[in-house]
Amino acid sequence: MTVLRAVRLRKEYGRDAGLVRAVDEVDLEVRPGETVAVVGPSGCGKSTLLHLLGGLERPTGGEVHLDGRRLDRMSETQLSGVRRKSLGFVFQAFHLVDELTARENVELPALLAGVPSRTARRRASALLERVGLADRAGHLPAALSGGQRQRVAVARALIGRPLVVLADEPTGNLDSAATAAVLRLFGSLRAEGQTLVIVTHDSRIAATADRVITMRDGALAGETRLNGGGGGLGALAGLESS
Amino acid sequence: MQDVVLALLAKEPSHGYELRARLHEALGPLRDALNAGQVYVTLTRLEKAGMVSAEHVGQADRPDRKVYALTAEGQQRVRTWLADVSWGRPTEFHLKLIAAAAARLADPVELVDLQRRELLRRLADAQRAALTEPEDSAAVLLLEGVILRLEADLRWLDACAHHWETK
Numbered sequence: 001m002t003v004l005r006a007v008r009l010r011k012e013y014g015r016d017a018g019l020v021r022a023v024d025e026v027d028l029e030v031r032p033g034e035t036v037a038v039v040g041p042s043g044c045g046k047s048t049l050l051h052l053l054g055g056l057e058r059p060t061g062g063e064v065h066l067d068g069r070r071l072d073r074m075s076e077t078q079l080s081g082v083r084r085k086s087l088g089f090v091f092q093a094f095h096l097v098d099e100l101t102a103r104e105n106v107e108l109p110a111l112l113a114g115v116p117s118r119t120a121r122r123r124a125s126a127l128l129e130r131v132g133l134a135d136r137a138g139h140l141p142a143a144l145s146g147g148q149r150q151r152v153a154v155a156r157a158l159i160g161r162p163l164v165v166l167a168d169e170p171t172g173n174l175d176s177a178a179t180a181a182v183l184r185l186f187g188s189l190r191a192e193g194q195t196l197v198i199v200t201h202d203s204r205i206a207a208t209a210d211r212v213i214t215m216r217d218g219a220l221a222g223e224t225r226l227n228g229g230g231g232g233l234g235a236l237a238g239l240e241s242s
Numbered sequence: 243m244q245d246v247v248l249a250l251l252a253k254e255p256s257h258g259y260e261l262r263a264r265l266h267e268a269l270g271p272l273r274d275a276l277n278a279g280q281v282y283v284t285l286t287r288l289e290k291a292g293m294v295s296a297e298h299v300g301q302a303d304r305p306d307r308k309v310y311a312l313t314a315e316g317q318q319r320v321r322t323w324l325a326d327v328s329w330g331r332p333t334e335f336h337l338k339l340i341a342a343a344a345a346r347l348a349d350p351v352e353l354v355d356l357q358r359r360e361l362l363r364r365l366a367d368a369q370r371a372a373l374t375e376p377e378d379s380a381a382v383l384l385l386e387g388v389i390l391r392l393e394a395d396l397r398w399l400d401a402c403a404h405h406w407e408t409k
Contacts, residue, residue: 184373203397204365204369204389204393207366207369208366208369221355226366
Protein backbone atom coordinates (compact mmCIF):
# COMPACT_ATOMS: atom_id res chain seq x y z
CA MET A 1 0.00 0.00 0.00
CA THR A 2 1.33 3.40 -0.95
CA VAL A 3 0.04 6.91 -0.40
CA LEU A 4 2.52 8.62 -2.67
CA ARG A 5 4.15 7.03 -5.69
CA ALA A 6 6.44 8.23 -8.44
CA VAL A 7 6.92 6.17 -11.60
CA ARG A 8 9.84 6.89 -13.96
CA LEU A 9 9.61 10.50 -12.90
CA ARG A 10 11.66 12.88 -15.02
CA LYS A 11 12.30 16.61 -15.07
CA GLU A 12 14.44 18.28 -17.69
CA TYR A 13 15.51 21.87 -18.08
CA GLY A 14 16.98 23.48 -21.20
CA ARG A 15 17.49 21.66 -24.47
CA ASP A 16 20.09 20.16 -26.82
CA ALA A 17 23.61 20.60 -25.45
CA GLY A 18 22.26 22.61 -22.52
CA LEU A 19 19.83 19.87 -21.47
CA VAL A 20 19.88 19.15 -17.74
CA ARG A 21 18.12 16.10 -16.30
CA ALA A 22 17.36 17.37 -12.79
CA VAL A 23 15.30 14.26 -12.02
CA ASP A 24 16.12 11.16 -14.01
CA GLU A 25 13.68 8.22 -14.10
CA VAL A 26 12.93 8.12 -10.38
CA ASP A 27 10.69 5.38 -8.97
CA LEU A 28 9.56 5.92 -5.41
CA GLU A 29 6.86 4.52 -3.14
CA VAL A 30 5.91 6.06 0.17
CA ARG A 31 3.69 4.06 2.51
CA PRO A 32 1.18 5.67 4.87
CA GLY A 33 2.82 6.63 8.16
CA GLU A 34 6.31 6.35 6.76
CA THR A 35 9.02 8.99 7.04
CA VAL A 36 11.32 9.09 4.02
CA ALA A 37 14.39 11.33 3.91
CA VAL A 38 16.01 12.23 0.60
CA VAL A 39 19.69 13.16 0.83
CA GLY A 40 22.47 13.91 -1.62
CA PRO A 41 24.94 16.59 -2.63
CA SER A 42 23.56 20.01 -3.54
CA GLY A 43 22.38 20.07 -7.13
CA CYS A 44 21.53 16.35 -7.13
CA GLY A 45 17.87 17.08 -7.86
CA LYS A 46 16.38 16.31 -4.46
CA SER A 47 14.46 19.59 -4.12
CA THR A 48 13.15 19.29 -7.69
CA LEU A 49 11.95 15.77 -6.86
CA LEU A 50 10.06 17.13 -3.84
CA HIS A 51 8.47 19.86 -5.98
CA LEU A 52 7.32 17.24 -8.49
CA LEU A 53 5.89 15.05 -5.72
CA GLY A 54 3.99 18.02 -4.32
CA GLY A 55 2.65 19.24 -7.65
CA LEU A 56 4.62 22.50 -7.38
CA GLU A 57 6.35 21.72 -10.68
CA ARG A 58 5.21 19.70 -13.67
CA PRO A 59 7.28 16.65 -14.65
CA THR A 60 8.72 16.31 -18.15
CA GLY A 61 7.78 12.63 -18.03
CA GLY A 62 6.57 9.94 -15.68
CA GLU A 63 3.76 9.77 -13.16
CA VAL A 64 2.97 11.03 -9.66
CA HIS A 65 0.19 9.24 -7.78
CA LEU A 66 -1.19 10.69 -4.55
CA ASP A 67 -3.72 8.46 -2.82
CA GLY A 68 -4.52 6.87 -6.18
CA ARG A 69 -4.90 10.12 -8.13
CA ARG A 70 -2.57 11.23 -10.95
CA LEU A 71 -1.14 14.65 -10.04
CA ASP A 72 0.76 14.90 -13.32
CA ARG A 73 -2.51 14.85 -15.29
CA MET A 74 -4.41 17.40 -13.20
CA SER A 75 -5.36 20.92 -14.22
CA GLU A 76 -3.84 23.82 -12.25
CA THR A 77 -7.15 24.30 -10.42
CA GLN A 78 -7.36 20.64 -9.42
CA LEU A 79 -3.70 20.69 -8.39
CA SER A 80 -4.05 23.71 -6.14
CA GLY A 81 -7.02 22.01 -4.48
CA VAL A 82 -4.94 18.90 -3.81
CA ARG A 83 -2.03 20.96 -2.50
CA ARG A 84 -4.37 22.74 -0.09
CA LYS A 85 -6.33 19.72 1.11
CA SER A 86 -4.02 16.72 0.89
CA LEU A 87 -0.49 18.06 1.21
CA GLY A 88 1.43 20.12 3.75
CA PHE A 89 4.59 22.00 2.81
CA VAL A 90 7.51 23.12 4.98
CA PHE A 91 10.23 25.20 3.35
CA GLN A 92 13.74 26.22 4.35
CA ALA A 93 12.78 29.91 4.37
CA PHE A 94 9.56 29.34 6.41
CA HIS A 95 7.40 31.48 4.04
CA LEU A 96 5.21 32.91 6.80
CA VAL A 97 3.08 35.98 6.12
CA ASP A 98 4.83 38.80 8.01
CA GLU A 99 1.64 40.79 8.71
CA LEU A 100 -0.19 37.88 10.33
CA THR A 101 0.28 36.49 13.84
CA ALA A 102 1.52 32.95 14.39
CA ARG A 103 -2.04 31.67 14.87
CA GLU A 104 -3.36 33.53 11.82
CA ASN A 105 -0.55 32.05 9.73
CA VAL A 106 -1.51 28.57 10.88
CA GLU A 107 -5.23 29.21 10.26
CA LEU A 108 -4.79 30.63 6.78
CA PRO A 109 -4.69 27.43 4.69
CA ALA A 110 -7.74 26.07 6.54
CA LEU A 111 -9.70 29.26 5.89
CA LEU A 112 -8.69 29.13 2.21
CA ALA A 113 -9.92 25.53 2.11
CA GLY A 114 -13.32 26.64 3.39
CA VAL A 115 -13.05 25.45 6.99
CA PRO A 116 -15.33 27.54 9.26
CA SER A 117 -13.29 30.20 11.05
CA ARG A 118 -14.11 28.94 14.51
CA THR A 119 -12.95 25.43 13.66
CA ALA A 120 -9.84 26.80 12.00
CA ARG A 121 -9.02 28.83 15.08
CA ARG A 122 -9.52 25.88 17.39
CA ARG A 123 -7.34 23.65 15.26
CA ALA A 124 -4.64 26.32 14.95
CA SER A 125 -4.50 26.80 18.71
CA ALA A 126 -4.26 23.07 19.27
CA LEU A 127 -1.45 22.77 16.72
CA LEU A 128 0.50 25.68 18.20
CA GLU A 129 0.25 23.95 21.54
CA ARG A 130 1.37 20.75 19.86
CA VAL A 131 4.56 22.43 18.56
CA GLY A 132 5.21 24.07 21.93
CA LEU A 133 4.24 27.63 20.93
CA ALA A 134 0.87 28.16 22.61
CA ASP A 135 2.27 31.24 24.38
CA ARG A 136 3.45 32.76 21.07
CA ALA A 137 0.15 32.51 19.21
CA GLY A 138 -0.38 36.28 19.13
CA HIS A 139 3.17 37.16 18.01
CA LEU A 140 4.11 38.32 14.53
CA PRO A 141 6.82 36.25 12.79
CA ALA A 142 9.33 39.09 13.31
CA ALA A 143 9.00 38.58 17.07
CA LEU A 144 9.83 34.87 16.80
CA SER A 145 13.19 33.11 16.54
CA GLY A 146 14.06 31.08 13.42
CA GLY A 147 13.30 27.82 15.17
CA GLN A 148 9.94 29.12 16.40
CA ARG A 149 9.03 30.35 12.92
CA GLN A 150 9.79 26.93 11.49
CA ARG A 151 7.61 25.27 14.12
CA VAL A 152 4.78 27.66 13.18
CA ALA A 153 5.35 26.61 9.55
CA VAL A 154 5.10 22.94 10.56
CA ALA A 155 1.85 23.66 12.42
CA ARG A 156 0.56 25.42 9.30
CA ALA A 157 1.52 22.41 7.18
CA LEU A 158 -0.49 20.15 9.49
CA ILE A 159 -3.70 22.17 9.72
CA GLY A 160 -5.35 20.59 6.69
CA ARG A 161 -4.65 17.13 8.14
CA PRO A 162 -2.60 16.34 5.06
CA LEU A 163 -1.99 12.85 3.75
CA VAL A 164 1.67 13.76 3.30
CA VAL A 165 3.89 16.54 4.64
CA LEU A 166 6.69 17.52 2.26
CA ALA A 167 9.62 19.36 3.84
CA ASP A 168 12.44 20.98 1.86
CA GLU A 169 15.58 21.54 3.97
CA PRO A 170 13.49 22.36 7.05
CA THR A 171 16.56 23.07 9.21
CA GLY A 172 18.69 24.74 6.53
CA ASN A 173 18.38 28.16 8.18
CA LEU A 174 18.49 27.06 11.81
CA ASP A 175 21.20 26.88 14.45
CA SER A 176 21.79 23.63 16.31
CA ALA A 177 19.47 24.35 19.26
CA ALA A 178 16.60 25.26 16.93
CA THR A 179 17.41 22.22 14.79
CA ALA A 180 17.09 20.02 17.88
CA ALA A 181 13.58 21.36 18.55
CA VAL A 182 12.47 20.73 14.95
CA LEU A 183 14.10 17.33 15.15
CA ARG A 184 12.02 16.40 18.21
CA LEU A 185 8.93 17.62 16.42
CA PHE A 186 9.58 15.45 13.34
CA GLY A 187 10.41 12.53 15.63
CA SER A 188 7.02 12.83 17.36
CA LEU A 189 5.14 13.32 14.05
CA ARG A 190 6.70 10.08 12.85
CA ALA A 191 5.68 8.35 16.06
CA GLU A 192 2.09 9.57 15.55
CA GLY A 193 1.99 8.09 12.05
CA GLN A 194 2.15 11.27 9.95
CA THR A 195 3.54 10.49 6.49
CA LEU A 196 6.58 12.67 5.84
CA VAL A 197 8.99 13.20 2.96
CA ILE A 198 11.95 15.32 3.99
CA VAL A 199 14.66 16.61 1.70
CA THR A 200 17.69 17.43 3.81
CA HIS A 201 21.46 17.68 3.92
CA ASP A 202 21.31 17.42 7.72
CA SER A 203 22.19 13.88 8.80
CA ARG A 204 20.37 14.32 12.12
CA ILE A 205 17.13 15.08 10.32
CA ALA A 206 17.75 12.18 7.91
CA ALA A 207 18.28 9.90 10.91
CA THR A 208 14.69 10.54 12.10
CA ALA A 209 13.40 8.74 8.99
CA ASP A 210 12.40 5.11 8.46
CA ARG A 211 14.20 5.14 5.12
CA VAL A 212 16.94 7.34 3.71
CA ILE A 213 17.19 7.64 -0.05
CA THR A 214 20.37 8.94 -1.61
CA MET A 215 20.21 10.87 -4.88
CA ARG A 216 23.07 11.51 -7.26
CA ASP A 217 22.86 13.34 -10.58
CA GLY A 218 19.06 13.26 -10.56
CA ALA A 219 18.77 9.51 -10.00
CA LEU A 220 18.25 7.37 -6.92
CA ALA A 221 21.64 6.00 -5.88
CA GLY A 222 20.81 3.97 -2.79
CA GLU A 223 18.49 3.35 0.09
CA THR A 224 19.17 2.79 3.80
CA ARG A 225 16.55 1.46 6.19
CA LEU A 226 16.78 2.80 9.73
CA ASN A 227 14.72 0.26 11.60
CA GLY A 228 16.97 0.23 14.64
CA GLY A 229 18.22 -2.95 16.23
CA GLY A 230 21.67 -2.59 14.66
CA GLY A 231 24.85 -3.17 16.64
CA GLY A 232 23.27 -1.99 19.88
CA LEU A 233 23.78 1.32 21.59
CA GLY A 234 26.49 0.01 23.91
CA ALA A 235 28.96 -0.04 21.04
CA LEU A 236 28.38 3.68 20.54
CA ALA A 237 29.57 4.50 24.03
CA GLY A 238 32.85 2.73 23.29
CA LEU A 239 33.35 1.14 26.70
CA GLU A 240 34.05 -2.33 25.33
CA SER A 241 37.34 -1.28 23.76
CA SER A 242 38.93 0.26 26.83
CA MET B 243 48.12 -0.62 11.30
CA GLN B 244 48.44 -4.27 10.21
CA ASP B 245 45.38 -3.95 7.98
CA VAL B 246 46.67 -0.75 6.40
CA VAL B 247 50.04 -2.30 5.57
CA LEU B 248 48.38 -5.40 4.14
CA ALA B 249 46.07 -3.33 1.96
CA LEU B 250 48.99 -1.28 0.66
CA LEU B 251 50.70 -4.52 -0.34
CA ALA B 252 47.62 -5.57 -2.29
CA LYS B 253 48.69 -3.30 -5.14
CA GLU B 254 52.02 -5.05 -5.64
CA PRO B 255 54.83 -6.61 -3.59
CA SER B 256 56.87 -3.93 -1.91
CA HIS B 257 59.54 -3.24 0.69
CA GLY B 258 59.39 -1.42 4.00
CA TYR B 259 60.92 1.82 2.84
CA GLU B 260 58.48 2.26 -0.02
CA LEU B 261 55.47 1.39 2.12
CA ARG B 262 56.61 3.96 4.63
CA ALA B 263 56.96 6.58 1.89
CA ARG B 264 53.44 5.83 0.64
CA LEU B 265 52.04 6.13 4.16
CA HIS B 266 53.88 9.43 4.62
CA GLU B 267 52.38 10.76 1.42
CA ALA B 268 48.87 9.66 2.42
CA LEU B 269 49.17 11.20 5.88
CA GLY B 270 50.72 14.51 4.81
CA PRO B 271 51.43 16.78 7.77
CA LEU B 272 50.01 14.10 10.10
CA ARG B 273 52.82 11.71 9.25
CA ASP B 274 54.35 12.21 12.70
CA ALA B 275 51.65 9.83 13.91
CA LEU B 276 53.78 7.07 12.41
CA ASN B 277 56.79 5.90 14.47
CA ALA B 278 60.03 5.51 12.58
CA GLY B 279 60.14 1.72 12.90
CA GLN B 280 56.41 1.02 12.91
CA VAL B 281 56.15 -0.24 9.33
CA TYR B 282 59.09 -2.63 9.78
CA VAL B 283 57.79 -4.00 13.08
CA THR B 284 54.36 -4.50 11.52
CA LEU B 285 55.83 -6.30 8.50
CA THR B 286 57.77 -8.68 10.78
CA ARG B 287 54.62 -9.45 12.75
CA LEU B 288 52.60 -10.03 9.58
CA GLU B 289 55.28 -12.37 8.27
CA LYS B 290 55.19 -14.38 11.51
CA ALA B 291 51.41 -14.56 11.27
CA GLY B 292 51.64 -15.92 7.73
CA MET B 293 49.88 -12.93 6.17
CA VAL B 294 52.87 -11.89 4.05
CA SER B 295 55.85 -13.72 2.63
CA ALA B 296 59.28 -12.12 2.31
CA GLU B 297 61.91 -12.51 -0.36
CA HIS B 298 65.47 -11.22 -0.18
CA VAL B 299 66.43 -9.21 -3.22
CA GLY B 300 70.07 -8.37 -3.77
CA GLN B 301 71.19 -4.85 -4.59
CA ALA B 302 74.47 -3.92 -6.25
CA ASP B 303 76.07 -1.54 -3.77
CA ARG B 304 73.77 -1.93 -0.78
CA PRO B 305 72.64 -4.71 1.57
CA ASP B 306 69.83 -7.01 0.37
CA ARG B 307 66.34 -5.76 0.90
CA LYS B 308 63.26 -7.70 1.85
CA VAL B 309 60.35 -7.56 -0.58
CA TYR B 310 57.02 -8.49 0.96
CA ALA B 311 54.02 -9.99 -0.82
CA LEU B 312 50.55 -10.95 0.41
CA THR B 313 49.84 -14.62 1.05
CA ALA B 314 46.37 -16.04 0.29
CA GLU B 315 45.57 -15.56 3.95
CA GLY B 316 46.71 -11.96 3.76
CA GLN B 317 44.51 -11.34 0.73
CA GLN B 318 41.52 -12.75 2.56
CA ARG B 319 42.19 -10.48 5.52
CA VAL B 320 42.36 -7.43 3.23
CA ARG B 321 38.96 -8.31 1.74
CA THR B 322 37.47 -8.71 5.22
CA TRP B 323 38.93 -5.38 6.31
CA LEU B 324 37.53 -3.54 3.29
CA ALA B 325 34.02 -4.84 4.00
CA ASP B 326 34.24 -4.10 7.71
CA VAL B 327 32.16 -1.06 8.66
CA SER B 328 32.90 -0.99 12.38
CA TRP B 329 34.06 2.56 12.71
CA GLY B 330 37.49 3.15 14.22
CA ARG B 331 39.34 6.31 13.44
CA PRO B 332 38.95 8.55 10.40
CA THR B 333 42.69 8.14 9.70
CA GLU B 334 42.28 4.40 9.30
CA PHE B 335 39.34 4.88 6.95
CA HIS B 336 41.28 7.47 4.94
CA LEU B 337 44.13 4.99 4.47
CA LYS B 338 41.62 2.29 3.57
CA LEU B 339 40.28 4.43 0.73
CA ILE B 340 43.75 5.25 -0.54
CA ALA B 341 44.88 1.62 -0.43
CA ALA B 342 41.65 0.36 -2.05
CA ALA B 343 41.96 2.89 -4.87
CA ALA B 344 45.66 2.25 -5.47
CA ALA B 345 45.22 -1.53 -5.72
CA ARG B 346 41.84 -1.20 -7.49
CA LEU B 347 40.39 -3.48 -4.82
CA ALA B 348 37.16 -1.56 -4.40
CA ASP B 349 35.55 1.69 -5.51
CA PRO B 350 36.29 4.24 -2.75
CA VAL B 351 32.92 5.92 -3.37
CA GLU B 352 31.17 2.62 -2.67
CA LEU B 353 33.20 2.10 0.50
CA VAL B 354 32.17 5.59 1.63
CA ASP B 355 28.51 4.77 0.89
CA LEU B 356 28.72 1.55 2.85
CA GLN B 357 30.29 3.31 5.81
CA ARG B 358 27.82 6.17 5.62
CA ARG B 359 24.86 3.78 5.83
CA GLU B 360 26.30 2.18 8.93
CA LEU B 361 26.92 5.51 10.67
CA LEU B 362 23.47 6.76 9.69
CA ARG B 363 21.96 3.67 11.34
CA ARG B 364 23.97 4.35 14.48
CA LEU B 365 22.93 8.00 14.44
CA ALA B 366 19.27 6.97 14.14
CA ASP B 367 19.65 4.53 17.05
CA ALA B 368 21.36 7.13 19.24
CA GLN B 369 18.86 9.82 18.35
CA ARG B 370 15.83 7.62 19.01
CA ALA B 371 17.31 6.65 22.35
CA ALA B 372 17.87 10.35 23.16
CA LEU B 373 14.28 11.21 22.24
CA THR B 374 12.87 8.63 24.63
CA GLU B 375 14.97 9.83 27.59
CA PRO B 376 13.81 12.77 29.70
CA GLU B 377 15.37 15.91 28.18
CA ASP B 378 17.30 16.85 31.33
CA SER B 379 18.76 13.41 32.09
CA ALA B 380 22.51 12.88 32.27
CA ALA B 381 22.25 10.01 29.78
CA VAL B 382 20.99 12.46 27.15
CA LEU B 383 24.19 14.42 27.58
CA LEU B 384 26.23 11.32 26.83
CA LEU B 385 24.06 10.50 23.82
CA GLU B 386 24.44 14.07 22.60
CA GLY B 387 28.21 13.56 22.53
CA VAL B 388 27.81 10.34 20.56
CA ILE B 389 25.40 12.06 18.17
CA LEU B 390 27.67 15.05 17.57
CA ARG B 391 30.64 12.81 16.80
CA LEU B 392 28.59 10.70 14.39
CA GLU B 393 27.31 13.86 12.75
CA ALA B 394 30.87 15.13 12.28
CA ASP B 395 31.98 11.76 10.90
CA LEU B 396 29.06 11.74 8.44
CA ARG B 397 29.94 15.21 7.24
CA TRP B 398 33.50 14.12 6.76
CA LEU B 399 32.29 11.09 4.77
CA ASP B 400 30.41 13.51 2.49
CA ALA B 401 33.72 15.26 1.90
CA CYS B 402 35.39 11.89 1.21
CA ALA B 403 32.67 11.00 -1.31
CA HIS B 404 33.10 14.35 -3.04
CA HIS B 405 36.88 13.92 -3.22
CA TRP B 406 36.78 10.41 -4.67
CA GLU B 407 33.90 11.12 -7.05
CA THR B 408 35.99 13.77 -8.75
CA LYS B 409 39.10 11.55 -8.98
